[in-house]
Amino acid sequence: xxxxxxxxxxxxxxxxxHVFAMNGYSVALVDVAEEALQKxxxxxxxxxxxxxxxxxxxxxxxxxxxDNIRTSSDLPKxxxxxxxxxxxxxxxxxxxxxxxxxxxQHAPPKAILASNTSSISITKIAAVTQRPGQxxxxxxxxxxxxxxxxxxxxxxxxTDEVTERIMELSWRLHKVPVEVNDYPGxxxxxxxxxxINEAVYTLYEGVAGVQEIDTVMKLGMAHPMGPLQLADFIxxxxxxxxxxxxxxxxxxxxxxxxx
Numbered sequence: 001x002x003x004x005x006x007x008x009x010x011x012x013x014x015x016x017x018h019v020f021a022m023n024g025y026s027v028a029l030v031d032v033a034e035e036a037l038q039k040x041x042x043x044x045x046x047x048x049x050x051x052x053x054x055x056x057x058x059x060x061x062x063x064x065x066x067d068n069i070r071t072s073s074d075l076p077k078x079x080x081x082x083x084x085x086x087x088x089x090x091x092x093x094x095x096x097x098x099x100x101x102x103x104x105q106h107a108p109p110k111a112i113l114a115s116n117t118s119s120i121s122i123t124k125i126a127a128v129t130q131r132p133g134q135x136x137x138x139x140x141x142x143x144x145x146x147x148x149x150x151x152x153x154x155x156x157x158x159t160d161e162v163t164e165r166i167m168e169l170s171w172r173l174h175k176v177p178v179e180v181n182d183y184p185g186x187x188x189x190x191x192x193x194x195x196i197n198e199a200v201y202t203l204y205e206g207v208a209g210v211q212e213i214d215t216v217m218k219l220g221m222a223h224p225m226g227p228l229q230l231a232d233f234i235x236x237x238x239x240x241x242x243x244x245x246x247x248x249x250x251x252x253x254x255x256x257x258x259x
Contacts, residue, residue, distance in 0.1 A: 001169060002026060005082040005107075007075065007099055009033075012116055013088035014040035015144025018047060021068035022061070022145075023173050028078040029071050037071040044069065047145055075099075076106040083108075084169070086138055088116040091241050096120060097128050104129035112162055114138040118238070119185045119245040122155035132157035136166055139186060140175075142234070150175045155182050184249030189242050193255075196239055199227035200258040 002025065006017045009031035017029045017040070031037050048062040057065075072078040079085050085103050089095050096115060103113050113135045115125055126135035137153025150170045154163055163179065170177035180186050185193060199213050208216070214226020231239050246255040 001083040001165070003081050003083050004028070005030060005079045005085045006088060007031075007079075007085060007103070008088040008090070009036040009040035009071070010088065010090070011142060012140060012144060014043050015142065016086055016088055016116065016140055017069055018044045018065070018145050019140075019173050019175075022048075022057075022065045025068065027069045028082070029069055030073070030075050030078045031071075032073055034073060037073070041066075041069065041071065051145075075102055079103060079107045079111070081108065082111050084112045084114060086114045086116060091118060091120065091238055093120050093124070096125055100125050100135070101128050104131060110134075112136065112165065114166065116140055119189050119242040121184070121249075122153050122158065122182045126155045126157055133159040134162055136162055137182070137186070138166060138170075139188065141188070148174075148176045149188075150177045151186050151188055152177045152179045153182055153186055154179065185242060185246045190246065193239060193242050193246060196227045196231045196234075197243055197255075197258055200231070203228065204258050 004020045004025045005028045006013050007030045009029055013029065017027045021027045029037060029040060045066065048057060048065055051057040052059060052062055085107055087096060087099050089099055096117065100113060107113065113129065115122060115137055116139055117137060118139055122135060122137045126132035129135055132155065135155055136158050137151065139151035139153060141147035141149050152163065152166050152170065167177045167179065202208060202213055203210060210228050214228050217223045217226045240257055243255055243257040
């Protein structure tokens with residue numbers, strides 16, 4: 001596996017591109033917006049500079065990483081020689097399904113198609129392709145260059161071979177892969193989002209203020225960041241979207257988002 005295409009140049013996409021490029025892979029970073037691509041490269045450059053200052057990388061390492069990244073707004077051309085495509089678009093099922101239809105049409109037949117989705121069914125995504133056995137979840141954590149975890153999600157049809165290859169690849173990226181099955185929210189967000197939702201309810205019901213809630217969880221539960229601060233870091237829109245996936249997927253009122 002040598003050529004990687006990353007679809008989406010937002011926070012997650014540029015972080016994923018950064019990690020692959022830093023580990024010697026040739027990366028095509030794809031987005032429909034040229035401005036997003038320019039911003040992504042600037043962010044990667046800034047993050048690499050920080051690593052150089054901390055003596056985690058040399059200037060030569062930084063330049064090599066940047067040289068490994070090319071940007072494109074032409075998806076068919078960008079994925080034409082990809083061994084692996086990692087989709088990191090906005091967490092919307094309609095958008096992801098449309099992207100995977102295009103990837104299935106334009107990526108090489110042997111290419112693995114991965115999604116960085118944080119909650120949406122890999123099986124549902126795979127169903128719009130002619131290669132469901134080669135579709136898998138590869139859920140990186142934000143900020144990608146720093147966080148070690150990758151949730152590797154097997155869809156109903158994902159083959160053992162594809163799963164093993166993605167697990168091995170994750171180790172080569174100096175990440176720690178954890179294999180999970182395809183349930184709404186997987187492991188990370190099935191546990192995290194109800195906690196954030198309860199924190200929002202605690203605020204909504206007037207039990208305590210924002211700082212007080214976060215302080216209790218940081219000092220009392222040894223969390224590095226309080227749940228409300230974390231919700232802001234993730235994005236309230238993303239949290240709401242994931243809670244809706246959990247609520248719709250399980251049909252259980254305990255996942256209903258706080259009004």
